[in-house]
Each structure stands twice: as structure tokens, then as C-alpha cells.
Amino acid sequence: MSKKNERKGTAxxxxxxxxxxxxxxxISEQYRTIRTNIQFASSSDxxxxxxxxxxxxxGEGKSTTSANLAVVFAKSGQRVLLVDADMRKPTVYKTFNLSNAKGLSTxxxxxxxxxxxxxxxVIDNLTVLTSGPKPPNPSELLGSMRMAQVIEEAKNLYDIVIFDMPPVVAVTDAQIMASKTDGxxxxxxxxxxxxxxxxxxxxLLSMVQARMLGVIYNGAENSKDQGYYYYYGN
Known part of the structure; x- marks a missing residue:
């Protein structure tokens, strides 16, 4: 993965x-920096x-990153949908104190x-689609034609759609969705x-030709870079 446009800040x-x-x-400023890098990577083509x-x-911070990026995108005036696509171990409904009676699985x-x-x-421009009741077949649902329809529906309703996924090595869910999304x-x-x-x-991500936007690194402990986030944009 390329290391151009490196940014760093507190974790x-x-x-x-x-x-x-x-x-x-x-910390918040670094989330805004990541948002800016993503916006620069976006083009009409x-x-x-x-x-x-x-x-x-x-335990690597993906859900924290997803939630905070959703907030900074929303605060920039964009209509944001944060989707908890981790239907195995959902957390987003807890973060935003929402009901999980229905959601993505529904x-x-x-x-x-x-x-x-x-x-x-409570945040202007930020909407959440929680995971919903735990289904018996998360991977099959994510790989279905219905999921493709849901993505198109969400793109028509919102400016940015962020999918919080399970770890990519553990299950195939993130691999499936990486092949369907823009980055x-x-x-x-x-x-x-x-x-x-x-x-x-x-x-695994290369196998499905995922468009890698970058890597977010957190938790550095050495004295020089303690707590730093790094963003490597393509």
C-alpha cells in the first residue's frame, strides 16, 4: 500500500x-484530516x-474509527449513513444509544x-442503520442481490455511506463488501x-480487487509517536 500523503496525529x-x-x-482534527484525504481521493471518474x-x-479500533469518521463527515454538511454491517458482533447501536430491533438484517x-x-x-446529517437481529447467514445476506439493491438505495439517499465490517481475516463479510463499495x-x-x-x-482484499483508500494506524507507544494515528492515502 502506498505511503503518499502521510498524516499523523493523536490516537x-x-x-x-x-x-x-x-x-x-x-484527535478530532486527525479524523478530519482523514476525511479530507478521502475527499481528495474522490473524483468524478x-x-x-x-x-x-x-x-x-x-480490538484494533475499526468501530471507533467508523463512528468518528461518520461524525466528521456529517459535521462537514454531508448526508451520512453509518451502517453496522457487523451482524455477528454489532456495536454501533450501543455507541449511538439506538434500538436494534430492526436494521440491516431486516x-x-x-x-x-x-x-x-x-x-x-442527535447529530445533524448523521443517520444510522443498525445491524438488526442477528441472522443465521450474514455472509450470504451481504453477498445477495438484495445487498446490491440496498447499496444503490443508500447512495441515492445519502452523500456518504460507511460500512462498519467484521475483521477481514476472521470471516468473509468484509471481503464481500469491499468488492461492492467504492473504497x-x-x-x-x-x-x-x-x-x-x-x-x-x-x-484477501487484493483478491476481490478492493480499492484501498489507506491504512489507519493507532496505538503507537514509543516516546516520539505515542498515540499517533497515521493515514497512508493512495
Missing amino acids: TSAVSLITLVDPSSP NPIKTMVITSSGP VLSTATSVLEAAQRT TLLVIRENVSRKESLTKAKD
Whole structure:
């Protein structure tokens, strides 16, 4: 993955929605920097309206990244839909204190529309489609023709659609969605991400010809770069 346009800043704190509770913090500024890099990568020939955020394994910060990027995109005036596409271990409904009685699984398995299942948040321009009740076959639902229809419906309703996915090495869900969306971000964490898992993640995403927008690195512990985020844009 290319290392052009490197950016770095402070990593996330224990507060998952730092961009909401402390928008002037250095952490929030780095999320805005990532947003800007993504916007620069978008063009009329290769627009970025839908993106997958995943990691190689658990505990690397993908859901925190997804939520905070959704907030900064919404605060820039864009209509944002954050989709919890981790139907195995959902977290987004907890982050935004929403009901999970219906959501993505409902939309994929019934005639319910995105508009009917999505929920507004307290943040202007930010709407969330929670995961919904846990289905027996998440991968099959994500790979279905109905999922393609849902993506098109969401693109017509919103400016940016962010899919929070399970780790790409663990299950095929992120691989499936990376092949259907405009771009993919891979989140890694120092002392958590393993080199062999990252190599496997890169290979799996390359296999489906995912458009890699970059890598977000967090949790650095050395004295010079402690807590820094790095963004490597293509």
C-alpha cells in the first residue's frame, strides 16, 4: 500500500465519540484530516460514496474509527449513513444509544427499505442503520442481490455511506463488501495487529480487487509517536 500523503496525529482516547464530545481536540482534527484525504481521493471518474472500514482482527479500533469518521463527515454538511454491517458482533447501536430491533438484517431479509429501518441521531446529517437481529447467514445476506439493491438505495439517499465490517481475516463479510463499495480503509493497532494477519488481510482484499483508500494506524507507544494515528492515502 502506498505511503503518499502521510498524516499523523493523536490516537483515540477511551471516549469512543471524541469527535462529538471534544471536536476541537487534536484527535478530532486527525479524523478530519482523514476525511479530507478521502475527499481528495474522490473524483468524478472514481467517486467515493460508499466505503468499508475493517481490520485484520478484533480490538484494533475499526468501530471507533467508523463512528468518528461518520461524525466528521456529517459535521462537514454531508448526508451520512453509518451502517453496522457487523451482524455477528454489532456495536454501533450501543455507541449511538439506538434500538436494534430492526436494521440491516431486516432490510436484507424483508421488503423493508433503508429509509424505513434507518434511525436519525442527535447529530445533524448523521443517520444510522443498525445491524438488526442477528441472522443465521450474514455472509450470504451481504453477498445477495438484495445487498446490491440496498447499496444503490443508500447512495441515492445519502452523500456518504460507511460500512462498519467484521475483521477481514476472521470471516468473509468484509471481503464481500469491499468488492461492492467504492473504497476500503484498514485499521491496525500497535501491539494488537499481527504481521501475518495484516499480510493475509491485504491479500484477501487484493483478491476481490478492493480499492484501498489507506491504512489507519493507532496505538503507537514509543516516546516520539505515542498515540499517533497515521493515514497512508493512495
